[in-house]
Amino acid sequence: MNGKHITKLGFQKKAVGLALAAAQIRGQAGLGQAEILGELRGVLAAPSEYGGSVYAELAAELLAQQEQERRGQSAPLRDSPLPYSVWGADLIEPGATAQMDMAMRLPVARAGALMPDAHVGYGLPIGGVLATEGAVIPYGVGVDIGCSMMLSVYPLPADLKAAEARQLLLKHTRFGAGVSFEKRERQDHEVLHDPAWQDQALLKYLHAKAAEQIGTSGSGNHFAEFGSFRLAQPDLGLEAGEYLALLTHSGSRGFGAQVAGHFTRVAEQRHKRLDPAAKKLAWLDLDTEEGQAYWQAMTLAGRYALANHEQIHGRLARALGVTPLLNVSNSHNLAWKQQVGDRELVVHRKGATPAEAGRLGLIPGSMADPGYLVRGRGHAAALASASHGAGRQLGRKAAERSLVKGDVQRYLEQRGITLIGGGVDEAPQAYKRIEDVLARQSDLVETVGEFMPRVVRMDTGSQDI
Known part of the structure; x- marks a missing residue:
């Protein structure tokens, strides 16, 4: 038998x-091939009846496979979405609301909220x-896993010359798909030595690329900005006044994107019978x-994203020769285990800032x-969340079609903004x-406190400003 x-x-x-x-054991006991095949058919038909026999291990595996298949046959979507709270409904496009409605019909959904910067995304709306x-x-977290913000406030007046700020950003930051510092310029970070990299074949494969791109930022809306930080009244151990500050928006680079793509495909395979309209909301x-x-x-991608910020801010603080007075960061593309009422739930924030009572965010x-x-403020109906930015009012293609480069340049000049890189798709009018x-x-x-950008670096866009 084979x-x-x-x-x-x-x-x-x-x-x-x-x-x-x-089968080999049964053959040694004197049974013929036909008899053994007959017994195997019986185990396959009713594995629960063979727990105390020579077929016990096989039966257990069959039952496990049945359970896995059962989970893959998704429970149907709810007929109507669970109720959820919306902030700034007048600012939100109908497509984003429709996506949120679909998410609230998932059988695993328990609560939700929509922030005023919401717009259409993949699966769950931004x-x-x-x-x-x-x-x-996976798509409830997003493609750029761990996308996050960081602010450093320096013990310096907010009058850094634009030319000097520009040179600092050009020398100490890198932007764009696949970019990295020269090998001799790269810095190590403890996240690159996390044992988790060795636990999965995918993570082993992605480690070298993550190490190569550490301390850099991607394209799109990622940025590094020198500007002024104004504190109207004393807080956070700082006196009221204006300070030089650095604000960055960055994520987990190609590492996080490949993790998102891989596990989204895995989730979709597990839920082949899920309503096609909810395909990108497939869960694990x-x-x-x-x-x-x-x-x-x-979790590793989220830590890696913050490591990129830490290196960017560390390089620029050393170049300025100062130690920041204040450093604040938060992720806004991640999932957290959070107590909601009397249950521990998984709270996905896809383009939303954690806003537990007393927690600082950007x-x-x-x-x-x-x-x-x-x-x-820890608002329960918002699942202790807030917006992650202003939110787009024009998609990238719509911005490129409708905005005039000269108008955008004048807008920036009127506000005293020096821009390095950046495309029309990221123009202020698109937000x-x-x-x-x-x-x-x-x-x-x-x-x-309020941060006002003065010198901004981004990747180049398809239509540079």
């Missing part, structure tokens, strides 16, 4: 080897907050090997508009007004 005989009966994967091993039970959604149960693997990779505007240091967005969420956060 594997072909076993496979023809309908056994799959690990069960084939276990069936062969059991600005969507979704709490699930026992499951994580956290008590499965795949779910645990994603959680580990996501909400930027655009390259020519202020950003804000905020303190969370909602940050003041409007903040006004819609005064019950979610309080404003602590």
Whole structure:
């Protein structure tokens, strides 16, 4: 008897080897091939009845496979979405609301909220907050896992010359797909030595690229900005006044994007029967090997994203010859295990800032508009969240079609902005007004300080400004 005989009966994967091993034992006991095949058919038909026999290990594997298949056959979507709270509904496009409605129909969904900067994304809308039970959604976190903000406030006056700021950013930051510092310029970081890199074949494969790109930023809306930070009243151990500051927006580079793509495909395979309209909301149960693997990779990508910020801020602080008075950071593309009512749920914030009571966070505007240091109020209906920025009012292609380069340049000049790189798709006019967005969420956060950009570096866009 060989594997072909076993496979023809309908056994799959690990069960084939276990069936062969059991068949060998039965053959040694004097049974013929026909009798053994008959017994194997019985085990395949009713594995729960063979727990105390020579087929016990095979039966256990079959039951495990059945459970896995059962989970893959997703429960149907709810007929209507669970109720959720919305902030700034007048600022949110209908497509983003429709995506949130779909997310709230998932059988694993338990609570949600939509922030005033919300706009259409893949699966969960950007600005969507979704709490699930026992499951994580790769596209509920997003492609740029761990995308985050960091602010450093320096003991220096806010009058750094634009030419000097420009040279500092050109020398100490790197932007764009696939970019890295020269090998001799790269710096080590403890995140690159995390044992988790060796736990998965995918992470082993991505480690070299992550090490090569450490301390750099991607394209799109990632930036590094020198500007002035204004504190209206004493707080955080600082006197009221204006300070030189650095604000950065960066993520987990190609490492996080490849993790997101891989596990999204895994989730979609597990939920082939999920309504096609919810395809990008396919989830992984956290008590499965795949779910645990994603959680580990996501957590590592989040740490790696913050490591990139730490190196950017470290390089520039050393170049300035100062130690920051204040350093604040937060991720806004991640999932957290969070107590919601009497249950621990998985809270996905895809383009949303954690805003637990007393927690500091950063909400930027655009390259020519202020950003804000905020303190969370811990609003329960918002799942202790706030917006992650101003939010787009024009998609990238729409911005490139409708905005005139000369008009954008004049807008920047009028506001005293020096821009390095950046495309029309990232023009201030492509974004909602940050003041409007903040006004819609005064019950979610309080404003602590204001950052005004002066010299901005981004990757080059398809239509450079």
